[in-house]
Amino acid sequence: MKEDTKLSRSLSLFSVVLFGFAFMAIGTVFSTYGVASQLSHGMVAGSYVLASIVMLFTAYSYGQMAKAYPISGSAYTYSQKAISPHIGFLVGWAILMDYIFIPMVNYLLFGIFFSAAIPEIPSYVWILLLIIIITFINIKGVKLATGANVLIIGFSIFFIILFCLFSVKTILQGTGTGMLVNMEPFINTDEPLKFIVAGAALLCFSFLGFDSVSTFAEETVNPKKNIPRAILIITIIGGLIFVIVSYFAHNVWPDYASFKDPDSASYEIIELVGGNFLKTLFLIMYAAGVVGSAMSSQASAARVLYAMGRDGQLPKKFFGKLHKKYKTPVNNILLISILSLSSLFLSLTLVASFINFGAFLAFTFVNISVIVLFFGRQKKRSLKGIICYLIIPLIGGVLDIWLLINLDIHSKVLGSIWFLLGVLYLAFLTKGFKKRPPELRLEETETA
Template sequence: MENTRLERSLTLAPLVLFGISFMALGTVFSTYGIAAQLTQGMVPVAYILALVAMLFTALSYGKMAGAFPIAGSAYTYAQKAISPSVGFMVGWSILVDYLFIPMVNYLIFASFLHAALPSVPEYVWILLMIVLVTFINIRGIKLAANVNTLINACALLFIVTFCVLSIRHIATNQSIFHLFSITPFFQQGTTGFTAIMAGASLLCFSFLGFDSVTTFAEEVKNPEKLLPRAVMIVTLVGGLVFIVVSYLAQLVYPDYTSFADPDSAAFVIIQYVGGDLLASFFIVMIATGTFGSAMVSHASVGRLLYSMGRDGVLPKKLFAYLHPNWKTPIFNLLLVSAISLSALFMTLGTAASLINFGAFLAFSCVNISVITHFFVRKKERTGWALFRNLLFPIIGTMMDLYLLVNLDSYSLILGIIWFCIGFVYLLVLTKGFKRKPPQMEIDAA
């Protein structure tokens, strides 16, 4: 099994689609009502600010992915650019995010399907989804890529349909020129910068997933070239979709104060624009979107565990094993599925609270990795490199740390507890830092 490696079969298009699936474009609808009330009807502005914030970190991910095209993402970058111990703590911190993101998707999927078919218990949908996702990911990256293409096509079709119907509604009931209104972007004397920044902080969570493409580094053809492109494309496409959809939603339904339940605000707008047929299509889109996000996040955490196992920071025989025929980390994928079974008794709120702490910590460390690797170690400091290797990563780090410290207290407490558990494990692994954590040589990749 020593010669079994991940198979390089992914090109740019399926890689981008994996990132978009992880991000789940449908989140623009699920967060719209809360964001509209936070920003007092200026959701597009908040999305623009969130996109700018995430672009700085996306640039850093692209730089590091080109330098170290190895499965492991932020874990690998921090390990190689800062120190093995920091790399371990980054990998450990983001591991809880990756482990619980599939579970969140299973819970959302089950709640929607149970609402549509009350006679079928939620646990049936959870078990069915876990089995399907596990089977697809174990059978190989090509099958996962094909299924993912169909899922993204469904989401894109719904978003295009919503936009077309919204434009028709505006042109019919108001004027075609109303499509060029500045109201969603500027309302003098109504919205303060603090409110918009609060909305931007919330909506940054919509972008989580652009980094997931880097976990497939060893399954990409020409990773040094394609990975940086994929990271930027996923971030920009997601941002563009979020801005356009929220802009049209605001024009179609400007009275954000009338929503009885902010969580269902988007459903109200969708029914208002397209009736029950579009509302039914929305449920299908959410169901397929959560399936796609679960599939990609499940595959991503399998690769992260594989990278940590291959390095020896986790038991190598279990975590570094690849199936000889399918070239997938089968034991890791089965372990993630077993952990996901806790969705049978865990609430969505609890699972969601375990996410995001590790993501923003990892984002900060990736920005710092760019500075230490390119600016300090390689001395790339002149011209444009000064911006790419120092100023932009500093801005990205500051923004990510701001988002980290502004997480809700429950998320911070759980995140810190998980971090401390990892730190104790690191102490044991290094015998009190008397030796370095195991790490992989670059050539071994």
């Protein structure tokens, strides 16, 4: 019997933007500030400006492909339709590293955070509790998740505004640089540009999440318009928040070499400007951000698996099935939850190493997809076409390859092993690459 249950089209532009911000976890600017400050020699705001520019090129390409193919699957779907089903499968396989392992990072952080705050309860209890809560919310559907995201993102923005206000007060009292207008957080003429670039290479990871909203295309009202808008809104506003927070943090504490521990540098800065009150709010905000990111990343991963299952590139009866009542890919959500149980014994460093390789490989192929589809197949080669469909995505692709090459050795080794497993599975699926992989026809996804 033919499966006719479809994803429920209920998300507005606002809801999609919330999912993106939740995945991104805008509070990550605080968790990375100390390490980024040392890498950039204090020019974190300048590194964020450069990182924002790099990500905007790829965000533009995601927007163009979302207009052409407003269906679930994200980078997998775009490269499958624009380049080839073989490439599409491998890109989908690669991006699964990003989407499946990000929930694990969040569960690990949640366990570390709460077991430190309440030592009497071991970390595995907190991890299991969060997995159960996130799984329940995502099975019930995107409307319930949207409500949770409103609270999480709202509180994060509230905390960031408070931090900026407290920072202004502290600076005006003569602490730090004592200046509200200062170019040193952006560029220091006494330091070479390479330090800004080094910081940007790290901080591009803060933007991971802008792409996740494309996986909700079949649940979004008017996706051809709202998905590209959401991607750009998330990238631009996220970049602005990161730049503003890092600007004030530098002016409050300009000596990046004097932190007791770079990993907790933001905690020292927050304590300086707001005391115990702001420290407590920060811990609550950080925990909420972890919950939001876990929820959004699990939902995104489930939809990529659904798209690949619906196409027949993964077993369709399991991966390509939706719950008749909730219209969510329940099997995929439960599978990701089971895989996430490995966070009970895996290390944070190992899990994080998997994520970056898949993300930048997928970003690269989304940029290539724009060139192949619009400039190549559709022959949009006017002056506007050359700029929009060749130069911009080419710059984005080159920048993404540069970031991929500059990943640490663990990311490249583990990512390459995962990618090789994907090649072997594809060879099995296509009987030694002799057959064309299963592919969903676009008309099969049309909804009223």
